[in-house]
Amino acid sequence: DIQMTQSPASLSASLGETVTIECLASEDIYSNLAWYQQKPGKSPQLLIYYANSLNDGVPSRFSGSGSGTQYSLKINSLQSEDVSIYFCQQNYDSPWTFGGGTKLELK
């Protein structure tokens, strides 16, 4: 199975800041990487697919980048509604696997 390692596990930032979350795959996943946002008590929602493609309706302050085994999610100008847990997921090879999550809080 492909292992997905996310960092940091938790993150505290101020409103208006830019934050970056990293995701490392145990092997090359050829940009088959999605990011999900899970707000407290809710189900995950797709933010980004194929490493850098924004899902419909997702604010443009979210962006994804990376290739090979290293990927990142960037949130520009942090808003209060961005407080969530963020997960990466590889969809290159079954079984699909997720990172352990990054809990983003406001400072």
Added chain:
Amino acid sequence: QVQLQQSGAELVKPGSSVKISCKASGYTFTSYDMHWIKQQPGNGLEWIGWIYPGNGNTKYNQKFNGKATLTADKSSSTAYMQLSSLTSEDSAVYFCARSGFMYGVMDAWGQGASVTVSS
């Protein structure tokens, strides 16, 4: 709009089975894969498997072979997951999620169904 409505919370005894449902609306049920994902408290997400309702084909995470059984009823646009021989390790929230526009990318999720295994 696309909606996946899951059944309610379940409290079940160790050794028993439980069947969770996921009713789809707002899209052609038979044209998209339906995935099932497990989330334990404080833990991440684990992919259990998927079913293609169009022909009933399934694929499971080997870890859940023998634990989960996925089925789908085209007439009611409802997907089901049965979990058997339940233990405390099966206590979790279970999500159904659709994928289709890109293989393995889950673009719509149910609200989750909580399963608690306790005597």
